[in-house]
Amino acid sequence: MHRTGELFGQYRTLEQQKETANLGMWVFLxxxxxxxxxxxxxxxINRHAYPTAFGIGGNMLDLxxxxxxxxxxxxxxxxxxxxVWSAQTGRKKLVPLLLIATLALGSVFLGIKVIEYKQKFDxxxxxxxxxxxxxxxxxxxxxxxxxxxxDDEKKEIExxxxxxxxxxxxxxxxxxxxxxxxAQLYFSLYxxxxxxxxxxxxxxxxxxxxxxLEARKWRFDAEYNTPVDNVGLYWHFVDIVWIFLFPLLYxxxxxxx
Amino acid sequence: xxEHSEHIVSPKIYAAVLTALLIGTVLTVQAAKVDxxxxxxxxxxxxxxxxxxxxxxFFMHGKYSARRTKLVIVAGFFWLAxxxxxxxxxxSTRHAEPSRSQLNEPPSSLFIRS
Numbered sequence: 001m002h003r004t005g006e007l008f009g010q011y012r013t014l015e016q017q018k019e020t021a022n023l024g025m026w027v028f029l030x031x032x033x034x035x036x037x038x039x040x041x042x043x044x045i046n047r048h049a050y051p052t053a054f055g056i057g058g059n060m061l062d063l064x065x066x067x068x069x070x071x072x073x074x075x076x077x078x079x080x081x082x083x084v085w086s087a088q089t090g091r092k093k094l095v096p097l098l099l100i101a102t103l104a105l106g107s108v109f110l111g112i113k114v115i116e117y118k119q120k121f122d123x124x125x126x127x128x129x130x131x132x133x134x135x136x137x138x139x140x141x142x143x144x145x146x147x148x149x150x151d152d153e154k155k156e157i158e159x160x161x162x163x164x165x166x167x168x169x170x171x172x173x174x175x176x177x178x179x180x181x182x183a184q185l186y187f188s189l190y191x192x193x194x195x196x197x198x199x200x201x202x203x204x205x206x207x208x209x210x211x212x213l214e215a216r217k218w219r220f221d222a223e224y225n226t227p228v229d230n231v232g233l234y235w236h237f238v239d240i241v242w243i244f245l246f247p248l249l250y251x252x253x254x255x256x257x
Numbered sequence: 258x259x260e261h262s263e264h265i266v267s268p269k270i271y272a273a274v275l276t277a278l279l280i281g282t283v284l285t286v287q288a289a290k291v292d293x294x295x296x297x298x299x300x301x302x303x304x305x306x307x308x309x310x311x312x313x314x315f316f317m318h319g320k321y322s323a324r325r326t327k328l329v330i331v332a333g334f335f336w337l338a339x340x341x342x343x344x345x346x347x348x349s350t351r352h353a354e355p356s357r358s359q360l361n362e363p364p365s366s367l368f369i370r371s
Binding site for chain 2: 015018019022023026027029030033034037038040041044045048063067070071074075077078080081082085088089232233236237239240243244246247248251254255256
């Protein structure tokens with residue numbers, strides 16, 4: 001660990017030393033791109049196979065919370081980028097403040113995610129024994145559904161049951177069983193992908209805490225800011241993953257809702 | 258060896274990127290509420306790709322990185338394209354129609370009637 005930014009023997013200049021550190025970070029991020037890429041691939045294939053169930057699942061997510069989280073995360077990327085800028089331009093006192101702002105916005109994101117997950121537990125949308133895609137349309141008061149939203153959801157599920165039947169002559173029950181199992185696939189992917197993303201956010205928050213403690217010692221300046229820069233790269237990468245997760249998970253069939 | 262000094266992106270550019278990202282987010286939500294048929298997914302992924310490009314180029318300094326670093330970034334997406342492209346090509350052609358030569362054979366083996 002070189003924390004103070006002295007030049008190590010294998011490099012000719014500090015410039016080259018920093019470039020190497022950036023390159024290493026990018027190589028790590030490439031493995032992350034492929035890691036998440038596998039999940040996006042799984043999602044695409046299953047969405048293509050079960051478009052109706054995935055559309056219904058997507059409409060059960062809270063669009064307002066998802067939208068708010070997208071805004072919060074983009075704002076946190078901005079404050080992160082600004083903290084790199086303040087280190088590069090030698091504004092030492094600004095660095096920890098902007099890092100704290102980034103950490104705060106990241107925590108808001110995770111807090112909203114907790115509210116969303118809690119809601120899914122309450123609405124019986126956790127894959128497993130108690131999963132029931134019709135829970136909210138059957139118990140509208142428990143989900144705060146009423147009026148047009150309730151009618152829309154009932155209609156959507158009714159159409160979904162018909163669409164999931166193998167043969168038009170099958171019973172509604174068999175259509176419902178198929179819809180439930182394919183909607184569980186959607187929610188498994190929803191929790192898998194957003195959960196893995198949230199795990200990355202938690203790791204990022206830990207890195208930010210470390211940076212804030214270091215920055216409080218006025219360590220980062222124009223000469224030496226590699227840790228801020230590299231954690232920044234990581235944070236922006238996590239933002240990019242969400243930039244794709246949001247439309248793919250929340251916006252599948254909004255025009256039908 | 259590139260020995261250029263570190264490029265510092267100005268706060269103005271960061272603010273412009275932030276604005277563009279926020280506008281993109283609002284746009285993608287509004288576009289999703291309009292029924293564009295199969296184009297809905299194209300628009301959603303198009304906007305997401307533009308947003309990603311802005312983040313990589315400016316927030317992540319991709320535009321100002323060393324050439325070697327740029328190569329690594331591009332290589333990452335190249336491998337991603339291989340993974341997505343070849344796998345999806347397989348899935349989308351799994352239930353291909355019979356080829357011409359198969360159609361010329363007697364139908365008994367191809368068309369099973371119950």
